[in-house]
Amino acid sequence: MRKFTVLILGFTMSVVTAMGQKKSLDKVAAVVGNSIILESDIERQYDNYLMQGNQPNQAVKCEVLQQLLTQKLLAQQAVIDSVIVKDDEVDNEVDRRMRAYVQRAGGQEKLEGFLGKSVIQYKDEMRPDIRELLTAQRMQQKITEKISVTPQDVKNYYNAIPKDSLPSINKEVEIAQIVFNPKLSKEEKQIYREKAENLRERVKKGEDFGTLATLYSQDPGSAPAGGDLGFADRSTFVKEFAAMAFKLKAGDISPVFETDYGFHFLQVIERRGEQVHVRHILIVPEVTQASLARAKSKADSIYNVIKTMKVDFSSAASFYSDDNETKYNGGMMLNAEDVQTRSTYIPTDKLDPQIALIVDTMKVGSIAPAALFTAQNAKKSYKLLYLKSKTDAHTANLTQDYPKLKDAASEGKISKTVSGWFEKRRKETFINIDPEYQTCDQLKSWVITTAQIN
Numbered sequence: 001m002r003k004f005t006v007l008i009l010g011f012t013m014s015v016v017t018a019m020g021q022k023k024s025l026d027k028v029a030a031v032v033g034n035s036i037i038l039e040s041d042i043e044r045q046y047d048n049y050l051m052q053g054n055q056p057n058q059a060v061k062c063e064v065l066q067q068l069l070t071q072k073l074l075a076q077q078a079v080i081d082s083v084i085v086k087d088d089e090v091d092n093e094v095d096r097r098m099r100a101y102v103q104r105a106g107g108q109e110k111l112e113g114f115l116g117k118s119v120i121q122y123k124d125e126m127r128p129d130i131r132e133l134l135t136a137q138r139m140q141q142k143i144t145e146k147i148s149v150t151p152q153d154v155k156n157y158y159n160a161i162p163k164d165s166l167p168s169i170n171k172e173v174e175i176a177q178i179v180f181n182p183k184l185s186k187e188e189k190q191i192y193r194e195k196a197e198n199l200r201e202r203v204k205k206g207e208d209f210g211t212l213a214t215l216y217s218q219d220p221g222s223a224p225a226g227g228d229l230g231f232a233d234r235s236t237f238v239k240e241f242a243a244m245a246f247k248l249k250a251g252d253i254s255p256v257f258e259t260d261y262g263f264h265f266l267q268v269i270e271r272r273g274e275q276v277h278v279r280h281i282l283i284v285p286e287v288t289q290a291s292l293a294r295a296k297s298k299a300d301s302i303y304n305v306i307k308t309m310k311v312d313f314s315s316a317a318s319f320y321s322d323d324n325e326t327k328y329n330g331g332m333m334l335n336a337e338d339v340q341t342r343s344t345y346i347p348t349d350k351l352d353p354q355i356a357l358i359v360d361t362m363k364v365g366s367i368a369p370a371a372l373f374t375a376q377n378a379k380k381s382y383k384l385l386y387l388k389s390k391t392d393a394h395t396a397n398l399t400q401d402y403p404k405l406k407d408a409a410s411e412g413k414i415s416k417t418v419s420g421w422f423e424k425r426r427k428e429t430f431i432n433i434d435p436e437y438q439t440c441d442q443l444k445s446w447v448i449t450t451a452q453i454n
Contacts, residue, residue, distance in 0.1 A: 073422065083139050154398070
């Protein structure tokens with residue numbers, strides 16, 4: 001694991017203080033160069049840790065302070081190296097986090113009650129922290145951007161691992177799929193379009209858009225925030241939504257339009273260059289038994305075509321699959337935990353249980369008949385599955401596991417580079433840590449640096 005990388009990219013969050021409790025914490029916990037870290041900074045991070053459902057653990061505060069120390073060092077170096085984060089990037093991250101906070105609190109009103117201030121005020125308070133975090137992340141990326149791993153590096157990494165310490169690789173499979181989503185007819189959709197049209201008319205007649213979105217919108221991410229999606233660029237939205245959002249003026253309300261998610265209408269709140277701030281209401285059509293039957297019939301038909309060798313599975317996936325994530329890859333499913341390498345090898349213990357149950361009875365090279373699947377969001381679809389390969393559990397080796405070993409070698413190289421950078425910067429920077437935190441295991445190297453400088 002990358003010690004510093006995990007801390008900088010994973011742990012930092014600008015947080016809502018615990019249910020709006022007032023705290024008069026102004027003690028200086030640490031000094032890093034020309035920056036200070038207050039006790040209140042640490043307490044806000046710890047409050048967020050507790051709000052996520054974790055058990056009280058004072059040792060976490062040591063991790064928080066270590067993260068803040070590393071963040072300050074990176075941000076200060078970023079100033080020297082002219083690493084810049086744009087205002088739009090900061091605004092996007094603030095908006096993204098605020099939407100999450102609103103959803104967690106159960107609505108904007110409740111959040112403002114917890115905070116004892118408006119969302120707008122809290123956003124203004126968040127901005128400096130978010131800017132520093134993004135700047136630190138950008139600086140860390142610059143430190144590691146030129147790192148590369150050669151085949152010899154991978155071989156050296158593998159040979160350096162004691163033979164009795166080589167990792168065990170779980171049983172893995174390669175699976176392709178063709179997905180058939182149930183599609184409603186125009187007549188079946190009409191009731192949902194009319195519902196969206198009726199809500200739009202209510203807005204046009206003066207009812208509050210945000211209230212109606214909270215009550216009726218079926219977008220779980222934005223409904224608690226009154227349908228507010230914050231500032232975003234075109235790439236954030238599906239093409240139909242982006243086309244509508246970017247052709248309207250501030251204050252305009254769109255007609256009802258359809259995307260893969262359902263029927264929407266939106267209101268533009270503000271335009272800012274290549275970004276737009278909108279809110280919307282989404283009505284999601286419900287699948288009918290008739291549409292499921294049509295999907296099943298189509299899946300059975302394609303299964304028969306493939307079985308009679310009239311078309312191969314990969315081509316059929318490209319032509320017929322409704323899953324955009326796999327159809328252009330011949331239907332091949334990717335390991336969700338190995339996104340960077342786009343590996344098609346998936347550990348069987350990480351498979352969707354519904355898929356694992358079917359694959360367990362399949363032979364390599366076989367295709368399973370159409371089966372009904374229910375996703376976590378309750379959406380149903382029929383799928384054809386093809387088992388391309390199956391690898392038994394084994395000890396890691398260069399022949400079978402080169403991509404994994406290459407990734408591990410890269411991680412090690414990055415970790416060494418980042419650790420070396422921090423070690424050098426700690427020795428060059430004045431750092432003073434309050435005695436309360438000098439006993440933290442994570443901070444012992446920082447404390448030694450302090451003693452050396454003094």
